[in-house]
Amino acid sequence: MLESLIAALSPLNLALALCGVLAGTIIGALPGLSATMAVAVLVPFTFTMDPASGLIALGAVYTGAIYGGAYAAILVNTPGTPAAIATAMDGFPMAKRGDGDLAVTLSCLASVVGGLVGALALLFLAPPLSQIALAFGPVEYFWLAIFGLSLIATLSAGHTLMGLMGGCIGLLLSTVGSAVVGGDVRYTFGQTQLLGGIPIIPAMIGLYCIPVLIDLVIRPEAHLERRSEQIAGFRLIEALGAVWRSKFNLVRSAVIGTAVGILPAAGGSVAGLVAYTEAKRTSKDSKQFGKGATDGVIASEAANSATVGGGFIPTLVLGIPGTPPDAIILGALLVQGIRTGPQLFTQQADIVYTFVIGLIIATILMLPTGLVVGRYAFRLIISVPKTALAPGIALLTVIGAYAIEANTVHVLMMVGLGLVGWLLARIGLQASPIVLGLILGPIAEAGFVQAWLIGGAQGNIPAMFFGRPISLAIIALTLLTLGWPFIVAWRARRTAAGTT
């Protein structure tokens, strides 16, 4: 652990943490450019770094981007990232009444505390969880992947059929190329470039970034609304007082964020909304929520930042991404030759602990970065014209897709998938379920086929799939997840009926 601490405090890693937080904050501050996109466009920078440094950089970018989303949410009522949706609910009313500076400082403090809780959970919960994960066989991984896929129901609340279709499209895309078990060549149209399958990072850059680029170019309106609110100062003492008064809300929201982050694919937006709802439900002054309640900003920001550390737990322990940016980081780890899973904490403990400590340092660095630099970054970005922003994003996507394997075909695939992704998004098929299917498909297929073969050899295939305690627990969680949107809808109807 001491060696990891020393490694994390090396000048290079400290510089990467600082630059990562800074870059993430700037990208996250732009509405439409999510934390996922921030990580996606910056991931190629890490390929030549050593794994721990690369992970620190990506973790810092992710942390910064989640926080950066609060700027646009507070100042122009446009969540910079989906994770900041709940922040806008009270942050913008605060800005409208002239407390935008206070809201920004509050969001920074809450993000730092939330991020630290998530990172500490990663430090202390991931190792014991990895021991449990050692008991996982192919069938458990199969069910875990199915559990991850079931979260499409959460991602696509209100559009479950669309989400299911997107997930299936992703699963089918994941089967392109040689089969993970058996070596069947599938859906390659005779193209040798497709034998290796659809590359994950270019696919994600295409599916997430190209639609943003297209919307930026084809819409006449400005990419950011200009408003007159000016940030007057830090109001740090006032913000610290508000945070102290809201300490239970802060800790509870951070714990909610960590827990939601651990659930595969449920990201900052879900965490922020759940924590916000809980803060409103338990507040003595719940009527102030939506009108500029400081507790609302604190709850949302603490929760969405806590998902960063929480999301890394399943990513590193099980190889199942906790949030969409984790999916990209998982892809980057695979490119680096790191196989995530329970053994990671024993065989490559130095890398993991250096990263976790680096993430804690990055989260702490977010305080000065967020307070001093981030606020000016937003003002700078709002003034960048589209004619400069769009070519810059285009360059980042092209170089990002190319740099992974120095392969021009990947750029073509990225562009093609991006254009298709934009079209699909227009008709309601969003990128996240497709990406989830693409990532989890190979895990589910390998687990399924291996479990089927083992079960067949043992002469009892049903017992292999449905007779193991961990599998049954995961199946129960999957059913709960699938039923959750219906439970939430039922509770909402009941609450609505009660209030009328």
Next chain:
Amino acid sequence: METLGNRTSNLIAAGIALALGAYALSQTGEMSELGAVFPTTAAIVLIIAALALALRVVLRGGKAAEQQSVWSGLEWPRLVGLSITLLAWALLLKPLGFMPAAALGLLAVGVITYRERMGLKALALHLLAGGALLAGFYGLFSVVLRVPLP
């Protein structure tokens, strides 16, 4: 009740999913039994979901007052121009090399995005910024990160 805009989008989505599922299913005959299990399952679920969506749209009917279509307000020439630019950028990377292809790509995307009248000073500033961005990225990837750029 669904709006006509949603209805059309949902029907298009269902049609695409149905076609994709049918194609994927038709190809599984050439695969081994184990290799076909997963694509077959995904294709069947896709087809069922598409049919369920189409059925839901048909049964629910459409609202007379059409909601603004997701296709309205788009500037199609820019969309086509951007798509062609990005595809051409990807295709020209190898034959032209990174720098020329990227320079052309940046210029084209800038021109396609261009709307407001720009003075000479602003134009020079844009070109300068584009050049600096390109040189910066080239230096970073090629020299610092040692990525073999074409």
